Amino acid sequence: MIATRYDPVELRRFCEEVFVSLGMPREDAEVTADSLVRANLEGTDSHGISRLVIYARRMQEGRISARPEIGVERSGSVLRVDGGNSLGQVASYRALEAAIPVARETGIVGVAVRNSNHFGTAAYYCQMACREGMALIATTNSPPGIAPWGGKKAYFGTNPIAFGFPTRREPPVIVDMSSSVVARGRIILAATEGQTIPEGWAIDEEGVETTDAAAALKGAVLPLGGAKGYALAMAVEIMSGVLSGAAFGPRVNNLYKDHDPPANVGHSFILLDVARWMPLDNYYTRMEQFLEEVKAIPRAREVEEVFYPGERRYLTYLKRAKEGVALPVAVREELDLLAAECGVPFPSPVGMS
C-alpha cells in the first residue's frame, strides 16, 4: 500500500483546527489531537488520526458533545466523573487532571467515568500519570466483541486494561492490552480484503471457531488465553461499566453504527502516587535494576533483543517523530474530504514510504 508521510506537528495542528471548527474549546481540541497523533507516532495507527473522521461526524450529528459539561464529584479518595457525553479523551484527561492533586494528597485515587466515549489509547493516560511520578491502572469498556466463555454471542467489549509505571529515564513501563486475542479491527481488515484469519482468533455465530473473517464478524473475537481472557474482560467490564454507572454489555453503543444513541462508555482509573510507597529515588533505582535484569535475560534463538512493555512503542515514536507519520491513501482521502468540509487545509506531505 502506498503511504505518504506527514509532519506530526502539522497533523496535530490539523486535528486541533478541525475540532475547533466543530465547536470544541481550544484546550479540549489540543488534548484530543495530541492523543490521536501520539497513537500514530507510537505505531498504534488503529487509534490514530484515522479516527478523526468518525469523531467529527458524530460531533456534527450531536451524538458526541463538542462542548460537554464534565462533572467531577469527589468523595474521599474517589472521583465520580460525568463525562457529559464528551470524547473519551476529553473526559479522561479532565478526570486525571482532577485526580492528580488528590493522589498527591492521599496517595491513591479511584476514578470512575461514565457518560463518555471511545478514549483512544489507554497508554496515553499512563504516560500522563508517569510524567507526574505516578503509576496508573486504566480500563475502559467498549461495544460488544467478546462472548462469555461457553457462549456464542458477543457481550463484553474487547475491554483493555493498562498499567503505567514511571521510570527515571524514558520510556516508562506501559502495559496496554485488550482482553481479546486480537483487535476486532484486524478481522474487519481481513474481511475487507477477502482473506482468511488465523485459527484461534474468532468464533462464528454458532460459537464454532472459524478462519472465515466474514463469519467471524457475525460471531465474536476470542478472549486472550481462553477462559482467563473472558474473566479479565468481565473484571474490566465491571470496573469500567458497572461500578462507574455507565452502560455495560450490549448497551455500550457502537460509534461506527449510524443512528445508535450516545455510547455511554465507562472508564476506570486508579492513580498511585509512587512517593507514598517509597522515596521516589529509591523506587527509580529499583526499577532500573529490574529493567536491566529483564533486558539481560539470555535470549531465545533468533531473538535480537528483549524489550519491556512500552519500549517498542517508544522506539517507534522516536523514529516517526523524525521521519514523519505515514498515512495510507484511503485515510488521506477521507481526511481530505473532512478538511474541505471544515475549511481547514490538510498539511502537505514530507515524503513517501
Next chain:
Amino acid sequence: MIATRYDPVELRRFCEEVFVSLGMPREDAEVTADSLVRANLEGTDSHGISRLVIYARRMQEGRISARPEIGVERSGSVLRVDGGNSLGQVASYRALEAAIPVARETGIVGVAVRNSNHFGTAAYYCQMACREGMALIATTNSPPGIAPWGGKKAYFGTNPIAFGFPTRREPPVIVDMSSSVVARGRIILAATEGQTIPEGWAIDEEGVETTDAAAALKGAVLPLGGAKGYALAMAVEIMSGVLSGAAFGPRVNNLYKDHDPPANVGHSFILLDVARWMPLDNYYTRMEQFLEEVKAIPRAREVEEVFYPGERRYLTYLKRAKEGVALPVAVREELDLLAAECGVPFPSPVGMS
C-alpha cells in the same frame, strides 16, 4: 488414584492445632487453616492442605516466622506493611484487616506488603473484601517461572492477579488467574508421572517450545497469550515486588528449595469501598442484571451452562462442604507423618471417593 474424604471442619481444626503446636498464635493459626481448607473446598487443591507440610517444615527451620512482628504504616490512603517473614496468609489477612476501616474512611486503599511468603489463593482475600461490600484487586509475585518474551530463562513468577466484586447473593465474582498458561505444578506432576505436556505450555532451557515435561522444568512456563501474559507478569511483579520493597525477579526465593533464605515475597492489594462509587443497593442491582445477562447468552454447541468467574468455585465449595474433602494417599501419608511429629491426631475419614 484412591482418595479418602474428610470432614472440612476437622481438617481445619487439624491444621490449626498443627500451627499452634509450631508456636503460631491461635488467631493466626485459624486464618491460615481456613485459607488452606477453603482452597480444598473450592477445588484449588494445589493451594490447600497439601501445603501444610512445607509450611510446617519451614517454620520448624525458622525460615518462616511463626510469631512474626507485622508492621503496618499508614500514609494517607496507603498502607505499607512489613510481613515480618510471616506466612503470606497471616501478613495478608492482617494487612486487609487494617485496610478495611481505611477504605471505609477514604473509599480506596493501596496496600503494599513486603517480607512475606506464599499467600495461598488470592481468591481468599477477594472473598474477605466482598463480605465487607468491597471490591479488591490483589497481586503477588512468586519464584521465577516465566521468561521475559524473547528470553529463555525464567525471571518473573507465575504472578497471579485477582479481582473480587461483591454481589447481593453468593457467590461474588472472583477472577483469580496466573500470568502463565498453566500452573507450574501441573508440569511438575507430568514430569513425575513421565508424561508429556501439551504444546504451548512451556519452553526448554534453549527457549524452544517443548512437550517434554522434564525439559520444561529446566526452562520456563509460557505466559498467558504470549507477549500479553509477559506484560501482565511484569505489571504484577512491579506492583507486588518493586513497589512494595519486597524481592523481585530471581531474588524471590523458593519455598521448596532447601537452604534458600526467606522468600521476601511481595503482595499488593487495592481495596475499593463500593458504596463510595454508588449506593450499594444500586450497585447490587446492576450486578444482578449484568450476571443474569451473561448467563443468558446463547450457548455454543455442547455447552450446558455459562458460568461467571467464581461460580464453579462456589459450586465445588457447596459440594465438598457436604461430601467432604478428598485427599490423595500421598498427601495423607505426608500429613500422617506431620501429625505424629506435632502430636496432633489426624482426623478419621468420612468416606471414600
